[in-house]
Amino acid sequence: MYERKIEENLDCGIYLASKVFGGKWKCCILDAINRGIARPVDIGHYIPEASKRVIEMQLAELLIYGMIEKQSDDTYPKKSEYSLTIVGKSILPLLAQMDEWGLTHAAFVKERMTVSQNPL
Amino acid sequence: MYERKIEENLDCGIYLASKVFGGKWKCCILDAINRGIARPVDIGHYIPEASKRVIEMQLAELLIYGMIEKQSDDTYPKKSEYSLTIVGKSILPLLAQMDEWGLTHAAFVKERMTVSQNPL
DNA sequence: ACAATACCCGAAGAAAGATTCGGTATAAAG
DNA sequence: CTTTATACCGAATCTTTCTTCGGGTATTGT
Numbered sequence: 001m002y003e004r005k006i007e008e009n010l011d012c013g014i015y016l017a018s019k020v021f022g023g024k025w026k027c028c029i030l031d032a033i034n035r036g037i038a039r040p041v042d043i044g045h046y047i048p049e050a051s052k053r054v055i056e057m058q059l060a061e062l063l064i065y066g067m068i069e070k071q072s073d074d075t076y077p078k079k080s081e082y083s084l085t086i087v088g089k090s091i092l093p094l095l096a097q098m099d100e101w102g103l104t105h106a107a108f109v110k111e112r113m114t115v116s117q118n119p120l
Numbered sequence: 121m122y123e124r125k126i127e128e129n130l131d132c133g134i135y136l137a138s139k140v141f142g143g144k145w146k147c148c149i150l151d152a153i154n155r156g157i158a159r160p161v162d163i164g165h166y167i168p169e170a171s172k173r174v175i176e177m178q179l180a181e182l183l184i185y186g187m188i189e190k191q192s193d194d195t196y197p198k199k200s201e202y203s204l205t206i207v208g209k210s211i212l213p214l215l216a217q218m219d220e221w222g223l224t225h226a227a228f229v230k231e232r233m234t235v236s237q238n239p240l
Numbered sequence: 241a242c243a244a245t246a247c248c249c250g251a252a253g254a255a256a257g258a259t260t261c262g263g264t265a266t267a268a269a270g
Numbered sequence: 271c272t273t274t275a276t277a278c279c280g281a282a283t284c285t286t287t288c289t290t291c292g293g294g295t296a297t298t299g300t
Contacts, residue, residue, distance in 0.1 A: 005255060006288085009169070010230060013222025014147045014215060020222075020229060022142070024258070027134045040277065049129070051259055056278060066232040076267040077276040087225055094214075094221055095134060101214055102133025102140075105207055109140060110130060112186040125285055126258080144288070160247065171289055176248065197246040197297065242300085249294080259284070270273075 017091075020065050023058045025050045027095050030084065033068060034092060038081040062088070140185050140211075143178045145170045147215050150204065153188060154212060158201040182208070 009015050021027055025047060032046045043055055059082065062068045067088035072080040084092075129135050141147055145167060152166045160179065164172055179202060182188045187208035192200040204212075 007169075010226060012148075013219035013224075013226065015222070016226050016229060017218045017222035018142070020225075022138070028132075041275090049127075053260075053279090054258060057258090060278090064232055064236045065229050072277085074266085076265085077274080078266080078278085080277065087228060090225070091221060094217055097214055097217070098137045099133035101211060102135070102137035104133075105140075105210070106130060106133065106136050108207060109136060109185050112184055116184045122286095161245090173249090173290075174288060177288090180248090192247085197244080198248085198295090200247065244299080245297085247295085250292090252290085254287100254289070256287075257285085260282085262280090262282105264279080265277085266275100268274085270271100 017094075020062075020067065021091060021095070023054075023061065025054060026058050026062060027098075029055065029058055029062065030067065030088065030091070030095065033082050033084055034089075038083060040080060040082075043082075067091070137211075137214075140187065141182075141215070143174075143181065145174060146178050146182060147218075149175065149178055149182065150187065150208065150211070150215065153202050153204055154209075158203060160200060160202075163202075187211070 008019070010019070021030065028047050028050070029043060032043045037043055037046050040055060040059065043059075044050070044052055047055070059068070063070060063082075066085055068082045069085055070080055070082055072078065128139070130139070141150065148167050148170070149163060152163045157163055157166050160175060163175055163179075164170070167175070179188070183190060183202075186205055188202045189205055190200055190202055192198065
């Protein structure tokens, strides 16, 4: 079984928050589910750049953290549906603000990145 | 020179934002500088868990992105001082909110993590 | 001279995270 | 009976990020 090597600081709010929704596509997944895109296949179509596997893994994480919940009727082909929990919904305003900050300052940041030659 | 393999999407505000302040200690560094802890040595003392090197690297990144600026009078031993730029200050409310969200839901998340046996 | 201090940098390797590929399960449709 | 569809999981490999260690520079104090 996998065991983390480097200690975590879950008492830092920012650290905990970024653990919960800091994966490569978690924000997009939450956004998709919030828009009613409930099933893994459809989330995959909504975010075509993300690999199928990472969506599965991050859905699993979000489930563990209690950000989303799953309804899975056992008809076949399986049709799992995910929805946001109350706690899951509570981060949406935060994501919206991050997005807004990013879009507002995108030009500034890009400018700075090209001026200094470093590719970060 | 290091070259990124995987394409980035800098047009997503969240992606850009997390690129700018998403490193392991960038938030803490910004917090420190905001509190007037201006010099690398002192930042290091303020965040003893962070390695010296990562602080240097993340300071350099924040400088490139224009979140902080450097005053370096060339007396010796060198005394560089960092301060937040206007743009750098503009993310502070966001960080405060992330921290608040994290602290508010820390107990919930930790509970969920222990109930499901997975160590993430 | 020479240590001490403070900042910065490079490079090797470890750790975390993502990607890729393959597999399981089940039932309905062809 | 074979194919198709959907969800999920495991493992190898690759990419990115962090750690660790060492070095360089230039001044001040001994």
